[in-house]
Amino acid sequence: MNKTPAAGAPPKRAIDIVNASLKRRYARERRFRFIGLSAVILGLSFVGLLFADIIAKGHSAFVQTYIQLPVHFEAAVLDPDGSRNPEVLARANYQQLIRDALRTEFPGVTDRRETRTLYSMISVGAPTQLRDRVLANPDLIGTTQDVWLLADDDIDMLVKGHIDRGLPENQRRVKDQAVGWVEQLEAQGRIAKRFNTIFFTNGTSREPELAGIAGALMGSFYTLILTLLFAFPIGVGAAIYLEEFAPKNRWTDLIEVNINNLAAVPSIVFGLLGLAVFISVFGVPRSTPLVAALVLTLMTLPTIIIASRAALKSVPPSIREAALGVGASPLQTQIHHVLPLAMPGMLTGTIIGMAQALGETAPLLMIGMIAFIVEIPSGFTSPSTVLPVQIFLWADSPERAFVERTSAAIMVLLAFLILMNLTAVLLRRRFERRW
Structure with a gap:
């Protein structure tokens, strides 16, 4: 049954009915816009968090830690016969030069285990650096040069702050003694972070510091x-x-x-x-x-x-x-x-x-x-x-x-x-x- 207006009540005009419905429609439209805008902001927030996380973890890969050592390019090791033959120079024991430089820098290290830890501070790719320098300029043989050598990945992580030096020794990869050597080199200005060209020029490697894209x-x-x-x-x-x-x-x-x-x-x-x-x-x-x-x-x-x-x-x-x-x-x-x-x-x-x-x-x-x-x-x-x-x-x-x-x-x-x-x-x- 159709409801009739109460006796004495004025009949509702059509414009009043429309105005009442408009308020509800406008309220629904505002709610819909709010939900849509919230969805967009939420999506952009998650994308922003993803990008921020990737950048926070990856920006440090564009720099790499180097250690400066006084390397003596000993002729007896590199070129015993003095021929300057590139084949002989390419096969020389450049790792021996690095070890001699480390022992010169840290003369108090004599224990075999400590010596092994000291040698591991330098990347296994550092001898290749020295070989390329000598092949490009054989006149280096017989001289002593301050050379920036690529640090091992653990030392790199320590210098970049990814390894907490305040943790107990058994909870981090770098031992206390190595941390002390790094701090000594830092005090002498012999540790620096440089742009990581290796990341863009090398192929992949099992050694992180040598890996590139x-x-x-x-x-x-x-x-x-x-x-x-x-x-x-x-x-x-x-x-x-x-x-x-x-x-x-x-x-x-x-x-x-x-x-x-x-x-x-x-x-x-x-x-x-x-x-x-x-x-x-x-x-x-x-x-x-x-x-x-x-x-x-x-x-x-x-x-x-x-x-x-x-x-x-x-x-x-x-x-x-x-x-x-x-x-x-x-x-x-x-x-x-x-x-x-x-x-x-x-x-x-x-x-x-x-x-x-x-x-x-x-x-x-x-x-x-x-x-x-x-x-x-x-x-x-x-x-x-x-x-x-x-x-x-x-x-x-x-x-x-x-x-x-x-x-x-x-x-x-x-x-x-x-x-x-x-x-x-x-x-x-x-x-x-x-x-």
């Missing part, structure tokens, strides 16, 4: 170059055919559905496909940029095709009609008129696909890119690894020094990803045309 960077570079060469022409060609020339029937509908489904397939499935087809059937060398590029091409093709088709759809039909009206063939219309206008969108989709490929790890693990490879790759068929896989390997290492290198490598990878996405945005804004 040069091999992984070159492997990623070769892989992305091949992926771009394979995926871009195939993806653009497939998009043009499906959008402009393919007949609309069940087969093309099936192809379109499969392309959309492939864009959502887990990446590790493409790694299994590469292992079963490219390596097992076609015999492509395992753990090379070539096989990695083939796998990543399959993975990025759906993204490029979908983005390219969307770019083609954004070109107005009038462009096609005008070109056909002046006598251009359908192929000429696409190549000379439609494709140049759609290219910015295609490039944007391609760069986003390449950024996705740069950060992939799972499919590359299946094709052997997890191998421990020290040498920097020199070509598309050289054994190599890539930056995400290198991060995965370092994250599994127990040494504290690898923790900072893992975070530093993540920072480098994120920098490349941000740069690639920023390039895509700039390309779209620079060349995009609104109709």
